[in-house]
Amino acid sequence: MSEEIIGKDVKRIKALEKVTGSAQFVHDMEVQGMLHAKMKLSPHAHARIINIDTSKAESLPGVWTVLTGKDLPYKVGLYLVDKDILASKKVRYQGEPVAAVAAETIETAEKAVELIDIEYEVLDHVLDVKDAVKEDAPLVHEDLAELERAPVFFPQPGTNIAHHTKIRKGDIEKGFKEADYIIENEFDLPMVDHTAMETHTSIAQWKPGKKVKLWTSAQSPFAVRNLLANGLNLNHEDIEVVVPYVGGGFGGKAGIHFEPLVTCLSRASEGRPVKIVMSRMEEFNSVPVRQGLYSKLKTGVTKEGKIVAQETEFLWDSGANADYGVNVTRAAATAGVGPYEIDNVKLDSKTVYTNKIFGTAYRGFGHLEILWAIERQMDLIAEEIKISPYEFRMKNALREGSVTVTGEHIGDSHGKVTECLEAVAKEIDFDNRGSDDLKPGKKRGKGIALLHKAPAMPTNTGTAAFLKFNENGTVNLTVSLVDYGQGTYTALAQIVADQLKIPVEKVNVVWEQNTETQPYDWQTVASKGLFMSGNATIKACEDMKKQLKEVAAQPLRSSVEDLIIEDEKVKIRHHKDKCITFKELAMGYTYPNGNAIGGPLVARGNYIAQGLSNLDPETGQGLPALDWTYGAHAVEVIADQETGEFEVVKIASAFDIGKTINKSNVIGQIQGGVIQGYGSAVMEGYQFSEDGKLLTNSFTDYKVPSIADIPELKPILIENAQKDGPYGARGVAEHPMISVPPAVGNALHDALGVKIKEMPVIPEKIFELIEKKNNS
Amino acid sequence: MKTINLTVNKRKYQLNVKENEILLDVLRTKLNFTGTKEGCGEGECGACTIIMDDKAVTSCLILAVEADGSELETIEGQSIGEDISVIQEAFIEENAIQCGFCTPGMIISAKALLDRNPNPSEEEIDIALSGNICRCTGYYSIREAVKRAAEKKGGNK
Numbered sequence: 001m002s003e004e005i006i007g008k009d010v011k012r013i014k015a016l017e018k019v020t021g022s023a024q025f026v027h028d029m030e031v032q033g034m035l036h037a038k039m040k041l042s043p044h045a046h047a048r049i050i051n052i053d054t055s056k057a058e059s060l061p062g063v064w065t066v067l068t069g070k071d072l073p074y075k076v077g078l079y080l081v082d083k084d085i086l087a088s089k090k091v092r093y094q095g096e097p098v099a100a101v102a103a104e105t106i107e108t109a110e111k112a113v114e115l116i117d118i119e120y121e122v123l124d125h126v127l128d129v130k131d132a133v134k135e136d137a138p139l140v141h142e143d144l145a146e147l148e149r150a151p152v153f154f155p156q157p158g159t160n161i162a163h164h165t166k167i168r169k170g171d172i173e174k175g176f177k178e179a180d181y182i183i184e185n186e187f188d189l190p191m192v193d194h195t196a197m198e199t200h201t202s203i204a205q206w207k208p209g210k211k212v213k214l215w216t217s218a219q220s221p222f223a224v225r226n227l228l229a230n231g232l233n234l235n236h237e238d239i240e241v242v243v244p245y246v247g248g249g250f251g252g253k254a255g256i257h258f259e260p261l262v263t264c265l266s267r268a269s270e271g272r273p274v275k276i277v278m279s280r281m282e283e284f285n286s287v288p289v290r291q292g293l294y295s296k297l298k299t300g301v302t303k304e305g306k307i308v309a310q311e312t313e314f315l316w317d318s319g320a321n322a323d324y325g326v327n328v329t330r331a332a333a334t335a336g337v338g339p340y341e342i343d344n345v346k347l348d349s350k351t352v353y354t355n356k357i358f359g360t361a362y363r364g365f366g367h368l369e370i371l372w373a374i375e376r377q378m379d380l381i382a383e384e385i386k387i388s389p390y391e392f393r394m395k396n397a398l399r400e401g402s403v404t405v406t407g408e409h410i411g412d413s414h415g416k417v418t419e420c421l422e423a424v425a426k427e428i429d430f431d432n433r434g435s436d437d438l439k440p441g442k443k444r445g446k447g448i449a450l451l452h453k454a455p456a457m458p459t460n461t462g463t464a465a466f467l468k469f470n471e472n473g474t475v476n477l478t479v480s481l482v483d484y485g486q487g488t489y490t491a492l493a494q495i496v497a498d499q500l501k502i503p504v505e506k507v508n509v510v511w512e513q514n515t516e517t518q519p520y521d522w523q524t525v526a527s528k529g530l531f532m533s534g535n536a537t538i539k540a541c542e543d544m545k546k547q548l549k550e551v552a553a554q555p556l557r558s559s560v561e562d563l564i565i566e567d568e569k570v571k572i573r574h575h576k577d578k579c580i581t582f583k584e585l586a587m588g589y590t591y592p593n594g595n596a597i598g599g600p601l602v603a604r605g606n607y608i609a610q611g612l613s614n615l616d617p618e619t620g621q622g623l624p625a626l627d628w629t630y631g632a633h634a635v636e637v638i639a640d641q642e643t644g645e646f647e648v649v650k651i652a653s654a655f656d657i658g659k660t661i662n663k664s665n666v667i668g669q670i671q672g673g674v675i676q677g678y679g680s681a682v683m684e685g686y687q688f689s690e691d692g693k694l695l696t697n698s699f700t701d702y703k704v705p706s707i708a709d710i711p712e713l714k715p716i717l718i719e720n721a722q723k724d725g726p727y728g729a730r731g732v733a734e735h736p737m738i739s740v741p742p743a744v745g746n747a748l749h750d751a752l753g754v755k756i757k758e759m760p761v762i763p764e765k766i767f768e769l770i771e772k773k774n775n776s
Numbered sequence: 777m778k779t780i781n782l783t784v785n786k787r788k789y790q791l792n793v794k795e796n797e798i799l800l801d802v803l804r805t806k807l808n809f810t811g812t813k814e815g816c817g818e819g820e821c822g823a824c825t826i827i828m829d830d831k832a833v834t835s836c837l838i839l840a841v842e843a844d845g846s847e848l849e850t851i852e853g854q855s856i857g858e859d860i861s862v863i864q865e866a867f868i869e870e871n872a873i874q875c876g877f878c879t880p881g882m883i884i885s886a887k888a889l890l891d892r893n894p895n896p897s898e899e900e901i902d903i904a905l906s907g908n909i910c911r912c913t914g915y916y917s918i919r920e921a922v923k924r925a926a927e928k929k930g931g932n933k
């Protein structure tokens with residue numbers, strides 16, 4: 001192959017299926033004899049269930065099954081097993097499923113749901129995390145002490161605290177004594193929704209012998225299988241999870257969702273397959289969201305602009321269940337002072353239950369949330385101590401030789417956040433902030449913000465890859481990472497093409513995921529897909545090359561060491577005309593006389609995270625990070641000094657991705673991520689009524705960016721190789737959305753001098769701040 | 777029940793529908809045009825966009841009986857076998873696809889735009905596609921794809 005395939009813009013795998021509408025999502029699937037499910041949702045934020053009368057629903061013709069919490073004595077949960085499949089004794093948020101129906105048509109199921117009568121006794125509820133941590137707050141889970149949990153999480157029975165991560169580095173008292181300035185601020189942001197365009201949907205078919213087959217819109221087939229096995233007490237090998245095309249995930253389809261419910265409905269309906277599809281309203285109300293966050297930051301800084309002490313409290317609004325929230329709480333804490341070196345740190349990160357829809361993973365896994373506070377605080381400090389936000393960041397940024405909050409030493413394999421900062425500042429001409437060219441009353445502002453994130457995952461996270469040859473000399477690659485739009489399969493195909501020296505068109509990445517046939521992968525989350533599956537794929541290719549050579553060595557009458565792989569052939573290094581094609585070797589080599597050797601070629605590779613350790617529960621010291629991806633955004637705004645109306649003119653975004661495998665797909669991740677972050681920054685956020693009802697439960701009330709909203713965007717790729725990454729690459733799926741909000745906030749602060757501390761940043765709130773400033 | 781006649785992608789269908797049946801559901805479940813997606817069912821996301829008598833419409837807001845006698849075009853009608861349309865080609869070339877769920881609706885909105893305006897400005901593209909939500913791409917590549925498709929078609933000059 002003459003052309004370099006790594007770094008080339010190979011066209012996305014399955015693009016043809018997607019543009020022709022032939023790609024089949026679970027939404028589009030029907031299974032013979034299928035019933036349709038519908039859920040009855042709680043109208044109350046917190047209430048005891050006194051009585052449920054399902055008799056009218058059950059007698060409706062066409063209804064097969066009505067289930068309530070009493071029928072399902074199981075709890076599910078990723079780290080803290082705290083969630084009922086259907087609410088049993090009480091409801092903990094408005095929108096919580098209380099009963100479910102399986103019926104012959106969706107209309108019948110809807111009618112039956114309406115016929116279910118539920119009597120509630122309304123309880124006091126708590127919506128705000130600051131109220132929820134007070135001593136007399138209503139308890140969301142009274143039974144916290146009895147819940148099953150993963151050993152690295154620490155719920156506090158008798159409170160609403162589901163977990164507490166502590167980070168302690170240096171001596172915080174000493175740090176504050178050294179400081180010339182101590183600056184304290186509080187920051188807030190609301191829950192937001194993933195709004196993947198395909199809502200959650202699952203089909204389950206129960207089979208004799210306690211077996212079940214599922215088709216589901218999930219990010220992680222093996223996580224679904226594992227959690228379903230644990231939750232319903234089934235054998236892993238009896239559960240088959242199929243994941244076809246998935247219409248977006250962003251963390252919202254990690255873990256497990258309605259799979260247990262449809263499994264139970266199918267089991268109770270004599271094994272008829274049962275399908276559930278969330279309506280958009282249900283998706284907003286009853287499917288988990290990104291947690292809200294309250295942050296309190298107290299920073300000690302010297303006159304010279306060196307940060308010497310950081311005391312931080314994060315209260316995560318996890319809603320009614322811990323789900324991923326506890327792990328977000330933990331993971332974000334490990335990055336909890338931003339990409340800066342600070343010698344003295346005291347950080348407390350707590351997951352707090354409230355009576356709202358629960359929180360889960362969302363692209364960025366807590367980092368967008370904490371960096372809102374951290375990066376706004378940086379600019380508030382810079383203003384107070386009269387230093388440029390750029391200088392201030394440069395002075396404190398992590399670089400080779402720095403030690404992170406968990407005690408990790410930054411070395412030469414780490415990316416460089418300072419290069420990202422330099423690049424974006426240059427791109428928007430950060431120092432030049434004049435407004436002379438603008439209409440009177442308009443001001444230009446520029447803001448910068450840094451970011452970092454490593455995958456949040458168990459220390460023993462693993463993955464595997466299979467390769468097999470087809471009869472015509474093409475190969476199939478099988479991994480259990482799900483490509484729901486990231487483009488990872490295309491990058492993996494490029495890796496196989498480069499390793500085996502075959503055209504990329506001859507690499508077929510098996511699309512549909514099935515836990516029966518695919519090798520194990522922990523989950524498709526955390527921007528670890530290309531890194532880990534890429535490494536496993538390289539190992540599988542090495543295994544394949546070895547086998548090709550071993551078989552070819554005999555007919556070529558050569559030693560394995562003298563063979564090379566080139567142009568889809570095994571050749572003798574110094575006599576390249578002596579060679580055998582892959583096609584001749586693929587199913588076993590046959591001599592002219594009919595004798596055969598070898599056999600159909602199959603190869604495997606695996607990869608497990610190296611050297612990670614659990615954090616010390618008292619100090620948070622340990623190694624949590626596989627690879628850190630660093631980045632920076634710079635934003636230019638033009639704002640109205642009176643009304644607070646503003647326009648984001650340009651965003652420049654740089655990431656140290658180590659190595660580009662497929663540029664077009666990397667740019668796609670950056671564009672999509674930045675715009676999702678932009679949505680969080682300027683328009684998205686859940687709002688609740690005082691009695692805990694969700695007010696933003698449709699696209700009319702919950703706006704996401706449209707094509708008409710997007711500012712100019714300049715993506716910048718920086719490549720300082722990660723030594724253990726495939727070809728030096730790092731993950732960059734989540735990072736683009738992180739720190740977009742503070743960059744926007746900082747630019748507006750710069751333009752108008754307003755101290756924005758609350759997301760989303762909307763003109764109404766800026767107007768209030770302008771008024772406040774004018775009156776003071 | 778009412779009998780209606782539809783022409784979908786140039787093929788004629790006669791079928792019985794209930795008065796309150798939604799066109800999108802009829803297309804997806806009765807006629808198996810599952811390329812047309814449902815993202816909200818409320819006219820707010822554009823995933824269900826089809827062309828009805830030369831206009832892009834959100835089929836989740838239209839009753840099947842209202843479409844009686846209409847000519848409809850769905851994503852399935854944009855390609856013949858391996859032959860894909862210029863717009864579909866442009867979407868692939870510009871990598872204007874990630875998960876692919878919004879893609880059929882986007883392509884149909886783009887088709888309706890280019891049919892009536894072969895040389896759209898960037899602003900006209902944005903207006904025509906502003907009812908189609910894509911949560912994956914950030915829209916930049918989609919905008920480029922529509923521009924490229926217009927160019928490829930020679931702008932029908």
Ligand code: FES
Nearest residue numbers: 817819821822836
């Ligand atoms: S499904 Fe019709 S606009 Fe969303």
Ligand code: FES
Nearest residue numbers: 874878910911912
């Ligand atoms: S490609 Fe996923 S919603 Fe547009």
